[in-house]
Amino acid sequence: MALAMSTLNLAFLGALLALPSAALAQSTIEYGSVAEAKAALQAKPGVAPELQNGWLIVNEGKDVTWSFPPEGHEAYPAVAKRVLVKDADGRFRVLTSIKCEAGKEACERLAKSYEELDKAILKAVEEMVKKRR
Numbered sequence: 001m002a003l004a005m006s007t008l009n010l011a012f013l014g015a016l017l018a019l020p021s022a023a024l025a026q027s028t029i030e031y032g033s034v035a036e037a038k039a040a041l042q043a044k045p046g047v048a049p050e051l052q053n054g055w056l057i058v059n060e061g062k063d064v065t066w067s068f069p070p071e072g073h074e075a076y077p078a079v080a081k082r083v084l085v086k087d088a089d090g091r092f093r094v095l096t097s098i099k100c101e102a103g104k105e106a107c108e109r110l111a112k113s114y115e116e117l118d119k120a121i122l123k124a125v126e127e128m129v130k131k132r133r
Contacts, residue, residue, distance in 0.1 A: 029099045034068070034077040037099065041066055075102045075110035082118075092125050094118040 031037035041058045042049050049058045054070035063084040069076050078100040085093050096114050100107035 029079065029081050029097045031079075031099070034079045034099055034101050037066070037079045038068055069110070074106040075100055077101045078107065078110055080110075080114055082114075092122060094121055 029037060031040060038056070041047060041060070044058075044060070047058050047060055049056055051057070054072070056068040056070075058066040058068075060066065065082045065084075067080045067082070069078055078098065081097045083095040085095060087093060096118055098107070098111055098114060100110055102110075
């Protein structure tokens with residue numbers, strides 16, 4: 001995946017430590033299509049879309065990040081919504097929802113890459129928490 005750990009917005013990881021405890025919620029994509037999500041998010045007040053290695057990244061507040069792969073990506077068009085939550089027991093979760101309008105295999109590979117990235121994010125957060133103790 002072109003969106004590697006090194007390109008993640010550091011505020012995204014830092015926000016995990018500042019999150020209040022929250023019940024584990026289901027992350028869902030509330031838009032009917034990738035194009036609709038992209039247009040709505042880019043027009044939303046208070047968000048600052050930015051390109052990172054060709055990916056359009058939209059941070060919606062401290063705990064929600066939307067990612068759109070570039071046109072040349074095998075899973076284009078697609079969008080991933082990631083919601084960061086801190087459970088009542090203090091454990092962090094990354095809730096990832098994906099809407100992929102490409103072929104089945106490309107979409108499955110995209111989902112797998114997000115699973116791996118979520119694990120890497122949680123590991124980085126655990127290390128950050130250990131350092132703060």
